[in-house]
Amino acid sequence: MADRKVRRRTVLDPAVADLLAGMEEKQAESHLPRRIREKKARERAKIRARRDHRVTYDLPPQLKQSVMELADKLSLPASQLATLALLRFLQDYKNNNIDLSKFKKPSSSPRYDWKLIFPKEWFEEEYINTNKKA
Amino acid sequence: MFIFALANQKGGVGKTTTAVTLASGFAQNKKKTLLIDLDPQGHVAFSFGLDKIPGLYRWVVMEEPINSVTVKVREYLDILPGDKRTEKVKRHITLMDFRESVLAEQLRKSKYDVILLDMAPSLDVLHINGLFASDWVIIPTRMDAMAVDGVKEILLTMGEITQRGHSFSGYSILPTFFDRTTRETMTQFQEIVRAFGDRVLPPVPQDTKVREASAFGQTLWEYTNNSPAMTGYQEGKTFAGGYHQVMKRLLEVVDG
Secondary structure (H helix, E strand, O other): OOOOOOOOOOOOOHHHHHHHHHHHHHHHHHOOOHHHHHHHHHHHHHHHHHHHHOOOOOOOHHHHHHHHHHHHHHOOOHHHHHHHHHHHHHHHHHOOOOOHHHOEEEOOOOOOOEEEOOOHHHHOHHHHOOOOOO | OEEEEEOOOOOOOOHHHHHHHHHHHHHHOOOOEEEEEOOOOOHHHHHOOOOOOOHHHHHHOOOOOHHHHOEEEEOOEEEEOOOOOHHHHHHHHHOOOOHHHHHHHHHHOOOOOEEEEEOOOOOOHHHHHHHHHOOEEEEEEEOOHHHHHHHHHHHHHHHHHHHOOOOOOEEEEEEEOEOOOOHHHHHHHHHHHHHHHHHEOOOOEOOHHHHHHHHOOOOHHHHOOOOHHHHOEEEOOEEEOOHHHHHHHHHHHHHO
16 A cells, blocks of 8 residues: 555635735735835735726627727726726716617616617727727 | 533633623524623623623522523523622532533523523633533633633643543634734734634634723624624725624534
8 A cells, every 4th residue: 555644634714814824924024125015015005095996897809909909009008098988988878979778678687677789890890990980 | 502611711811702792693693592601700791781690699509490590681692690609609519419510411401592601711610510511612812822821721621521421512712802913913823723723713803892892781793893803804805803704603513
């Protein structure tokens, strides 16, 4: 029979494991030079501050790609272009310049009553890069 | 019926606060709960804004029925209060036959879903009785060397009791007064996690609101349900520690 060393695995309560990992990370950090500690603290503060600005939406890949390309071309953050686009949409919607009823179809999701079905050609490169209005 | 004992021979580690908070938590989960004060300080009644009365003395020494000495303090929650006459209970039990199992025998007939025993910080006959009667021992401990030593002492006592024929379903260690910014907390926490693994419950953060609650005769659920001692530490959207999380773990123990 093979001589195998068997070690018992310690299974921790997940909350205890998380807390311990966080504390150990902070302790390890406390031994770093002051400059690096301050830099890490600034990074953490930045991440914390950003938390409220973060959102996840599902977008058609072509649209996502087009926004990224435009952001690259203009050398701007894509988030700011998306912000502008959403602001314009909300203004247009409030001024009754956008009619969603044309695209509305009943949804089978238990969460929503409706879904929006957009014409496929809208997401083709040619369409996105022309002046046609959606 | 499931019996928890809250024990640590070191005083001031949060036994009574934990006992009161967990008892209220079980009651809120519609478990018919009894909290028995085995400590002559009688702080269980005080925590609910009541006067200390010799409930344990009347039950064990005067042999009054349990339903005439318990006090209903909340929906689904009764307490069996104590006061300095609890000391006389110890003397009384010492003279009895099979003295280690007096409490276990008395509790066998009760009809509660959950019973919590708030033990005194000592190692006397009542303490041994409490351990003998319990299915699960919760050992609250501060993250300092003396309190952690108290954990070891309780475990040794539990070992001796097991040798005398009682079997515990298990035990948990509950870090209390947890202050994650100090090095000593970190060191002691690492030690107990290394030694006890999954028996360590999520810690309860240090929180001044806890001291205020007993002064107002309210439980933590009533006085400060959103404070760190209850909700734990927040990291983004997740929480770690606090009595809410501890309660969930213990409900799993009771419900199997």
